[in-house]
Amino acid sequence: MLIHQVELRELRIRLVHPFETSFGVTRERRIVIVKVQARSSHGDYVGYGEVTAGEGPWYSHETYQTAWHILSDFVIPRIVGKEIPAASDFGTFVRGIRGHRMAQAGVETALWDLEASIENQPLWKLLGGTRTSIDCGVSIGIQPTIDALLAKIKTEIDSGYRRIKIKIKPGWDLQVIQEVRAAFPKILLMADANSAYSLADADLFQKLDPYNLMMIEQPLHDEDMIDHAQLQQRIQTPICLDESIHSADDARKAIQIGACRIINIKLGRVGGHRAAKAVHDVCRDGGVPVWCGGMLESGIGRAHNIAMSGLDNFSLPGDVTASGRYWEHDIIDPEVVVDSDGRITQSAKPGIGYRVNEDRMSEFTVRSQVFTA
Numbered sequence: 001m002l003i004h005q006v007e008l009r010e011l012r013i014r015l016v017h018p019f020e021t022s023f024g025v026t027r028e029r030r031i032v033i034v035k036v037q038a039r040s041s042h043g044d045y046v047g048y049g050e051v052t053a054g055e056g057p058w059y060s061h062e063t064y065q066t067a068w069h070i071l072s073d074f075v076i077p078r079i080v081g082k083e084i085p086a087a088s089d090f091g092t093f094v095r096g097i098r099g100h101r102m103a104q105a106g107v108e109t110a111l112w113d114l115e116a117s118i119e120n121q122p123l124w125k126l127l128g129g130t131r132t133s134i135d136c137g138v139s140i141g142i143q144p145t146i147d148a149l150l151a152k153i154k155t156e157i158d159s160g161y162r163r164i165k166i167k168i169k170p171g172w173d174l175q176v177i178q179e180v181r182a183a184f185p186k187i188l189l190m191a192d193a194n195s196a197y198s199l200a201d202a203d204l205f206q207k208l209d210p211y212n213l214m215m216i217e218q219p220l221h222d223e224d225m226i227d228h229a230q231l232q233q234r235i236q237t238p239i240c241l242d243e244s245i246h247s248a249d250d251a252r253k254a255i256q257i258g259a260c261r262i263i264n265i266k267l268g269r270v271g272g273h274r275a276a277k278a279v280h281d282v283c284r285d286g287g288v289p290v291w292c293g294g295m296l297e298s299g300i301g302r303a304h305n306i307a308m309s310g311l312d313n314f315s316l317p318g319d320v321t322a323s324g325r326y327w328e329h330d331i332i333d334p335e336v337v338v339d340s341d342g343r344i345t346q347s348a349k350p351g352i353g354y355r356v357n358e359d360r361m362s363e364f365t366v367r368s369q370v371f372t373a
Helices: 064-079 087-093 101-118 146-158 174-183 199-211 225-234 248-257 273-285 299-308 358-364
Strands: 002-021 024-040 043-051 133-135 138-140 164-167 189-192 239-241 262-265 290-292 343-345 365-372
Touching: 002 064, 002 358, 024 064, 024 101, 043 064, 043 101, 043 299, 064 087, 064 101, 064 365, 087 101, 087 273, 101 273, 101 299, 138 146, 146 164, 146 174, 164 174, 174 189, 174 199, 199 225, 225 239, 225 248, 248 273, 262 273, 273 290, 273 299, 358 365
Parallel strands: 138 164, 164 189, 239 262, 262 290
Antiparallel strands: 002 024, 002 365, 024 043, 133 343
């Protein structure tokens, strides 16, 4: 793949509903899209990727602004005008750039879409996926009241979603779980703390054990791997790690010390498809199931999540949902839909399987830059 042009776009898209976590409230997403164009013996091809970094350094040290800087000044100059044998070789071109995985994943995933398009096969198959459809769950942000949360959960269950994740934070935890479980005794339910607690709160998590949660996601700080292991020894509910896992080696260590029983894989957090596959394989070999987490992506990032979720060890419902849950209008055609059984069917079309609507994307674009050889 001879990369002859790379384009960056910053989009500004308002969410249909504000989304609140322990980090704060998100009402509008600033999304960086990467478009790579290549020439091959078969003609000209295009691939798209998405930078999933947030508006502020809360979930990660990265933001859409830092990603733009890293991409334009360091990453893109290393690939534009270069012959890249395969998307899996991307790492050799950016060797020495430390961290900034979300920025790098924007380019890396675009290269995978590009390669799959050139090879005329669906991305999920190029990645080695075996799941022709994926099970979908939803992530529900912190609501103004418990009654509002219960109403939101009912709406999502009626829409067919197979698992409910609710956000918790100090002061919005035990009573909330109690009332949700009382109202919905049989649903698959999990809680996401987004690192809002410490090991001193172990008693709280012990009190959650009777409520049959699938998992508690990232209860402690992302650097507190040992504390997570200690907490897991003291509670029955499986711990799922998210922010703590940046690589296959992190996953190996977490499994080895018993810091978790489940791992959430996010493409941006680990650095793209190759790294995600490596984490997936370590977890599979260690008997630890994985699922795909969401970052309020546009349709491009959502399509990459769907493709990644085709790998065999993605055995738990992920946070891959219909476009309409977040956007009045998405930037792909067709938009992502979830069927009445709470599943998304993998596309048989080449690449990510969805057409990027360039006109609609232009409506949301507030900044762009083109790089050529």
